[in-house]
Amino acid sequence: MSVLHRKLLRELRQLRGQVVAIALVMIGGIGMMVMALSNYNALSQTRARYYAEYRFAEVFAQVKRAPLPLVEAVRAIPGVREAAPRVGGFVNLELEDYDEPITGQIVSLPAPGDPELNHLFLREGRLPVADNEVVLGEAFANVHDLRPGDPLTAILNGRRQVLRISGIGLSPEFVYQIRPGDVFPDFARFGVLWMPREPLAMAFDMDGAFNDLALTLTREAREQDVIDALDALLAPYGAIGAHGRDLQMSHRFLSAELDQLQVMTTLFTTIFLGVAAFLLNVVVGRLVSTQREQIAVLKAFGYSRWEVGLHYAQLVLLMVNVGVLPGLALGAWFGRGMARLYMTFYSFPFLEWSLQPSVIALAFGFALAAAALGTAGGLRRAFAMAPAAAMRPEAPPVFHHTLTERFGLGLLLDPTARMILRNLERRPLRSLMSVLGIGLGIGILVMSSFQESAIEEMIGVQFGFAQRDDLAVTFTEPTSARAAQELAALPGVLRVEAFRSAAVQLRHGHRSYRTALQGLADDGDLKRVLDDQLRPAVLPAEGLLLTDYLAGMLAARPGDLLEVEFLEGHRRTVSVPLAGTVREYLGVGAYARREYLNRLLDEGSALSGAWISLEPEQRASVITALRARPRVAAVTDRAAMIGSFRETMAESILTFTLISGVMAASIAIGVVYNASRITLAERGRELASLRVLGYTRGEVRALLQGELFTLSFLALVPGFLLGLGMSWLLVQGFVSDLYRIPLVLPAAGFAIAGLVVLAATALSGLLVRRRLDHLDLVAVLKIRE
Amino acid sequence: MQATADHRSAEVVFRATGLTKIYRMGDVEVHALRGVDLELRAGEFVVLLGASGSGKSTLLNILGGLDAPTAGRVECRGHPLTGAGDEELTRFRREHVGFVFQFYNLIPSLTARENVALVTEIATEPMAPEAALALVDLTDRMDHFPAQLSGGEQQRVAIARAIAKRPDVLLCDEPTGALDSATGVRVLEALERTNLETGALTVVITHNAVIARMADRVIHLSDGRIAGEERNAGRAPPSELHW
Ligand SMILES: Nc1ncnc2c1ncn2[C@@H]1O[C@H](COP(=O)(O)OP(=O)(O)OP(=O)(O)O)[C@@H](O)[C@H]1O
Numbered sequence A: 001m002s003v004l005h006r007k008l009l010r011e012l013r014q015l016r017g018q019v020v021a022i023a024l025v026m027i028g029g030i031g032m033m034v035m036a037l038s039n040y041n042a043l044s045q046t047r048a049r050y051y052a053e054y055r056f057a058e059v060f061a062q063v064k065r066a067p068l069p070l071v072e073a074v075r076a077i078p079g080v081r082e083a084a085p086r087v088g089g090f091v092n093l094e095l096e097d098y099d100e101p102i103t104g105q106i107v108s109l110p111a112p113g114d115p116e117l118n119h120l121f122l123r124e125g126r127l128p129v130a131d132n133e134v135v136l137g138e139a140f141a142n143v144h145d146l147r148p149g150d151p152l153t154a155i156l157n158g159r160r161q162v163l164r165i166s167g168i169g170l171s172p173e174f175v176y177q178i179r180p181g182d183v184f185p186d187f188a189r190f191g192v193l194w195m196p197r198e199p200l201a202m203a204f205d206m207d208g209a210f211n212d213l214a215l216t217l218t219r220e221a222r223e224q225d226v227i228d229a230l231d232a233l234l235a236p237y238g239a240i241g242a243h244g245r246d247l248q249m250s251h252r253f254l255s256a257e258l259d260q261l262q263v264m265t266t267l268f269t270t271i272f273l274g275v276a277a278f279l280l281n282v283v284v285g286r287l288v289s290t291q292r293e294q295i296a297v298l299k300a301f302g303y304s305r306w307e308v309g310l311h312y313a314q315l316v317l318l319m320v321n322v323g324v325l326p327g328l329a330l331g332a333w334f335g336r337g338m339a340r341l342y343m344t345f346y347s348f349p350f351l352e353w354s355l356q357p358s359v360i361a362l363a364f365g366f367a368l369a370a371a372a373l374g375t376a377g378g379l380r381r382a383f384a385m386a387p388a389a390a391m392r393p394e395a396p397p398v399f400h401h402t403l404t405e406r407f408g409l410g411l412l413l414d415p416t417a418r419m420i421l422r423n424l425e426r427r428p429l430r431s432l433m434s435v436l437g438i439g440l441g442i443g444i445l446v447m448s449s450f451q452e453s454a455i456e457e458m459i460g461v462q463f464g465f466a467q468r469d470d471l472a473v474t475f476t477e478p479t480s481a482r483a484a485q486e487l488a489a490l491p492g493v494l495r496v497e498a499f500r501s502a503a504v505q506l507r508h509g510h511r512s513y514r515t516a517l518q519g520l521a522d523d524g525d526l527k528r529v530l531d532d533q534l535r536p537a538v539l540p541a542e543g544l545l546l547t548d549y550l551a552g553m554l555a556a557r558p559g560d561l562l563e564v565e566f567l568e569g570h571r572r573t574v575s576v577p578l579a580g581t582v583r584e585y586l587g588v589g590a591y592a593r594r595e596y597l598n599r600l601l602d603e604g605s606a607l608s609g610a611w612i613s614l615e616p617e618q619r620a621s622v623i624t625a626l627r628a629r630p631r632v633a634a635v636t637d638r639a640a641m642i643g644s645f646r647e648t649m650a651e652s653i654l655t656f657t658l659i660s661g662v663m664a665a666s667i668a669i670g671v672v673y674n675a676s677r678i679t680l681a682e683r684g685r686e687l688a689s690l691r692v693l694g695y696t697r698g699e700v701r702a703l704l705q706g707e708l709f710t711l712s713f714l715a716l717v718p719g720f721l722l723g724l725g726m727s728w729l730l731v732q733g734f735v736s737d738l739y740r741i742p743l744v745l746p747a748a749g750f751a752i753a754g755l756v757v758l759a760a761t762a763l764s765g766l767l768v769r770r771r772l773d774h775l776d777l778v779a780v781l782k783i784r785e
Numbered sequence B: 001m002q003a004t005a006d007h008r009s010a011e012v013v014f015r016a017t018g019l020t021k022i023y024r025m026g027d028v029e030v031h032a033l034r035g036v037d038l039e040l041r042a043g044e045f046v047v048l049l050g051a052s053g054s055g056k057s058t059l060l061n062i063l064g065g066l067d068a069p070t071a072g073r074v075e076c077r078g079h080p081l082t083g084a085g086d087e088e089l090t091r092f093r094r095e096h097v098g099f100v101f102q103f104y105n106l107i108p109s110l111t112a113r114e115n116v117a118l119v120t121e122i123a124t125e126p127m128a129p130e131a132a133l134a135l136v137d138l139t140d141r142m143d144h145f146p147a148q149l150s151g152g153e154q155q156r157v158a159i160a161r162a163i164a165k166r167p168d169v170l171l172c173d174e175p176t177g178a179l180d181s182a183t184g185v186r187v188l189e190a191l192e193r194t195n196l197e198t199g200a201l202t203v204v205i206t207h208n209a210v211i212a213r214m215a216d217r218v219i220h221l222s223d224g225r226i227a228g229e230e231r232n233a234g235r236a237p238p239s240e241l242h243w
C-alpha cells in the first residue's frame, strides 16, 4: 500500500463521524431509490409476465346482447387475432353470517373452442365441472375465508341460486378489483366469480348470445382501427364502445400506481442527491482548505496535479461508497416489503421480485453523481492549487459586525450570542446551505405527514359533502320512476334520490373522454356537486357541469359546446353547452339535472339507480328487502366501504410515514452533525483558546450548541415552506383523472417536523460533546493548521 | 576550516536573468523581486541572506519550479524553466529538487518514516527512508506522527524527506529558523553531508549570518535585488558554528 493510500485511510478514520453522517444520507437516498425502483420493477415485471403468460386481452367491448355467430364477423376484422365472446354481469351475493350487501362480478369461462384469453390462475381447487360451480376471486375468498367446496348464494337475474366454489382463482383482468363506479376497492363487499358460459348464459337469458368481448390483436394491427371497426359492427347490438387496455379498469389503476411510484422515486432521489452532494461539498471543501499546505508539499515534491486530484477523488469515492451497499440492502429489504404490501391491494398470482443489475448500477451511479456534484469544486481546487501560493496560510477570515448589531440591536446580545452570529455570518453560503439541508429534513417530515391528512380530506369531501347516502342502489337497466317510489315505501327508508347515469363519450375539438354522465335531482341532498370552494353547487337548468380537471383535459370553458355521444340506447349524439365546473378529488365526471339528461336521451323519466338514506336500526331489513328485488343489480354501503378502505390504507400509510420519518431524521442528523463537526474543526483552536482563557466547558459547549440551534431554528420556516413545496410537487406529480390529491397540511405535521429536527440537533450536540469536552488544549494550540 | 572545492568551473545548474516577481493584490503591487541575475553551480553550498520580506522565499520558489516569475528567465542545466508547462515543472521537481520549507510542512496524518517514504516512492534512486532518517538522528522516532515530535524533530524529518531522494538541487528555506543552536547544528551537518556526498547544489535561506560561514558562497538579498555576494575562502564545519 502506498503512503498516500495510508494517508487516505487515516484521514478517513479521522473523518469517520462525518463519513457516517454522509453515509446515513446516502443510505437514505439510495435506500429510497432502490426501494421505489425495485418495487416499480417488481410491479411492472410481474404485471408484464402475468399479462403475457395469462394472455390478457388487448381490446374489450360490451354489448347488450349479440348473437354468437357475430363473433365470426369480429374475427374477420383486419388486425383481430383472437376474439373471445363472453357473458358477464353483476349479481348480488349472499354469505351466511354476513349481512352486508355484496356485489359480485361474474364472468364466463371460455367455452370449448374459444380462445383462452384472460386465463385463470387457479390458486386452489379446479375449474367448474357442474353447472352450479364457480371459481371465486382470491381477494374476496380470503376476506371471507372461503375454500373450495363452500357454498355461495347468488341472485342470478332475480333467481336466488346456491353456487358451490370449485376453485379459488385470479385473472389478469382483475389485478385491481374495484366495483365500477366505486372509488375504493372493498374486497369484503365486491368479489369476482367465473362460471362456464353455458349455465351463465342460461341464467342471464343469453342463450346463444354474448354481451362481452375480449380480443387480442395481430402485431401489425392499429388498435384504434380495430376499435372503430368493432364499434361499427357492434353498434346495432347496444354496444357502449370498445376500448383498449388504457380504459380497462384494473389496468388503468395499476398504471396510475406505477406512474405515481415513478414520481416518488424521482422526487425523493433528487432530494437525497442534493443533500448528499451538499454534505460532501462541505466536508471535501473544508478538507481541501485545511490541507492546502499538504497539497503544496505533494506538488513541490513532484506529485502531479493528476496524482493529487486522484488522491482526493479516492477519498471522496471511499466516503460515498460506504453508504452504497447498506443503502442497497436496506432499499432491497424495504422494496420487497413494499412490493408485498402492494400485493394486498393488487391480486397477482406471483411476485416477480429481483434486485436488477441496472438498479445496483443506478445506486452506484447515484453515489457517483452525488460525489461529482458535491466535490467537483473542491477537487478542482486541489488539482489547480498553485504550490507556491498554497504554501502560505490562507488569509484570516474577515469578520464583520453582524447585521443584528448593525441594526443597533447588538446591546441585546451577550458576547456568546454575538460570537455565534458572527461565525454564521462569516460563511454565509455555508450557513445558508446548512439551513437548507436541515430545511429539507423538515420538509420531508412535513411531506410525510401530509399523505394521511390528504386522504382524510378526500374522504371527508367526497363522503361528507358530496355523497351522503347510506346505500346506493343500481338497477339492472334503466327503470321507470315508479321504482324510486317503491324504494321510498320500504320501511326504514328516509329519503330516496333517484339518478340517471349514462355512458358517454365527450368531445371538444379533437379531445375526447369517456365517462358517465349523471343526471341528479336538482334539490339533491344525498348527492351534491361542489364548486371550487367545495360548497354545494346548483345544477343548471340547461347544460352540463364537468369536473374541473375533466374540463381542463377537454380544454373546454364554460359556454363552450360539447359533443356528447351516448354509448347506449339509440346512441344519440347531441351538442350541449358546458355550464360550469365542479370540484372533485376522486375520479372525473359529468353532471346535469336528471330531467335534462332524460330529455337529451329522448326518454321518459328513466332511472339508473337511487341513493337512499336510512334509519340506522332498519338497515339490515332494508338490505334484505333490496336483495329480494330482481331489478336491483347492486347495493353499495358507502360507510362500510370507507371503513374497509381506511383499514387497508392504514398499514401502507404507517409504512410510508415511518420510512420517510426515518429518512428525514437521518438527513437532519446528517446535516446538523456535519455542521457541528465542521464548526468544531474550524474553530477548535478558538474554542480551546477560550478554554485556556478560563471559559468553562459549559460555556464553550453553549457556543457550539448555540450555533447548531440557531441553524436549526433558522431552518424551521424555510423547512416548512420546502415541505409545502415538495408536497405540492408530489400532488402535481400525482394528478390524474383517477384522483387529485388535495394539498392539506395539518398543523400537527409542522409541529412534529420541527420537534424532530430540534431533537436531532440536540442529539448531534451530544455527539460532538465528547470531542468538545476533551479538546486537547495543548495540542490544539501547538499544531499549525 | 576545510578547503573548499572550487566550483567556479563546475557545471552551471541554475542561470537566472532579470528575474522579477510582482504580486498584485487589488490595486497594491508588491515587488518581491526586482531583476535578479544569478548563476548557481553544481556542488555549491550557497547561503541566501536577507531581511524579512526581501524576496528570499520567492526566489527559492521560482528556482524550484514552484512559482513562475513575472518577468525574466530561469534555466536549469540549459533547459528553460520559465514558460515550462505544469507537467514539465512537476517532472523537474520530482526528479531533481529537494525542498525544506520554512514551516516544515509535514503531512500530519503520516509518521516520520511515511513522510519520507512519500517522496522516495516516486523518486528514481532514493535512499531508504530509514537511512535518510538515520542521517538526521531520528532512527528512534521514525514511527511517530508530527504532532508527537518537537519543532526541531519535525524540521529534521523535513530535511530527511528532502535529501532521501538524492536530489541534484537542495533548496532549504530557513531550515534552522525554529531550532536552538545545538539542534540547528545537527540539521546543518545533515545538509552539509548530503552536499558533500551527493554533490547536490544546496541553497540555504537564513536570517542567521553565522550560518554563512559554512557556505562556499553567500548572496545578500535586499528589497528584491542582489545587494552583494561574497565567496568564502573556506567552509567552516557546522560544528564550529554557535549562535
Ligand atoms: N502570495 C503573495 N501575495 C502577495 N505578496 C506576497 C506573496 N508572497 C510574498 N509576497 C510578498 O513579497 C515579498 C517577499 O516575500 P518573501 O516571502 O519572498 O520574503 P522572504 O524574504 O522570504 O521573507 P521572510 O524572511 O520573512 O520569510 C514580501 O513583501 C511578501 O509580503
Ligand SMILES: [Mg+2]
Pocket (backbone or CB within 6 Å): B056, B057, B058, B102, B173
Ligand atoms: Mg521566507
